[in-house]
Amino acid sequence: MQxxxxxxxxxNIIVRGQxxxxxxxxxxxxxxxxxxxxxxxxxxxxxxTYIRTLWNYxxxxxxxxxxxxxxxxxxxxxxxxxxxxxxxxxxxESRVDGLTYGLEDGLLPVLGICVTVRSR
Numbered sequence: 001m002q003x004x005x006x007x008x009x010x011x012n013i014i015v016r017g018q019x020x021x022x023x024x025x026x027x028x029x030x031x032x033x034x035x036x037x038x039x040x041x042x043x044x045x046x047x048x049t050y051i052r053t054l055w056n057y058x059x060x061x062x063x064x065x066x067x068x069x070x071x072x073x074x075x076x077x078x079x080x081x082x083x084x085x086x087x088x089x090x091x092x093e094s095r096v097d098g099l100t101y102g103l104e105d106g107l108l109p110v111l112g113i114c115v116t117v118r119s120r
Contacts, residue, residue, distance in 0.1 A: 005081075
């Protein structure tokens, strides 16, 4: 991603999650999965922090909520990447969008998370 932003001057970044993702299912699993638990740690933390509220508020299935929260968190992470921040400091326009993908219906619902930086 750093190469795309710095060398290719890519201005639009899409963070896309997939409903039914195996990683998300692993993150909400109650039993340990071994070495992959290290990779799932952040999604598991997000699930524990946010999901009960989202699940009760929106009535969305737990796995779908974890997927959405994970996409939102990853959009924030992209915005903190050095290459992205440097592009913003140089005044380059860019946009980071968060989307989810449903294998069952093929839709890309927009989560309403979008960070846009316009040149001055």
